[in-house]
Amino acid sequence: MRPRIIAVGKVKKGWIQQGIQEYWKRLPELSITEIKDSTPAKEAQKVRSLLQSQDRVIVLSEWGKGYTSVEFADFIRQAGATPLAFIIGGPDGFGEEMRSQADHLISLSPMTFTHEMARLFLVEQLYRAKAILNNTGYHK
Known part of the structure; x- marks a missing residue:
């Protein structure tokens, strides 16, 4: 697993x-890229680049699919060696175009969080x- 996060805005x-x-210290294989806040269309363009x-x-x-933690782990496992790019929009989110270009939409919760909190939870x-x-015991 070599996930990366592309997130709009700074924490x-x-x-x-x-x-x-x-x-992040516990998950050194993770990379996080922040892009500057702008309009949703410009943010989506930068993400695509x-x-x-x-x-x-x-x-x-x-609007994404919700997962339990175990289901999410299985989702990661099924990806195998495929690079996973998790995209977090800014305060205004993304338009339909960005969502329609995604391979998957996931929801962290039925509740709404700030983009900063979403990054921490992800x-x-x-x-x-x-x-x-x-099977290290962190998840009980």
Whole structure:
């Protein structure tokens, strides 16, 4: 598993950044790329420019499929060696065009979170998926 996150905007809240850093230390294979806030159309264009042809593109969306942590780990396992690119929009989200170009839409929850919180929750769930797949005991 070599996931990467492409996220619109910077994490401004220190406590959220600390949480992300904590899980990132435990998941060194993860890469995170931040792109500058702009209009949703320009953000989508920048995201597309960062994607590679072999990437499985996964956009976080309120319209996405929800997973339990175990189901999410299985989703990661099924991807095998395919590079996973998780895309997190900015405060205004993405338009239909970006969602329609995704290989998968996933939802972290039926609730709505800030893009900063979504990043923290995604990093934690990626670490949890690794722990589930490696049976390390983090997930109980």
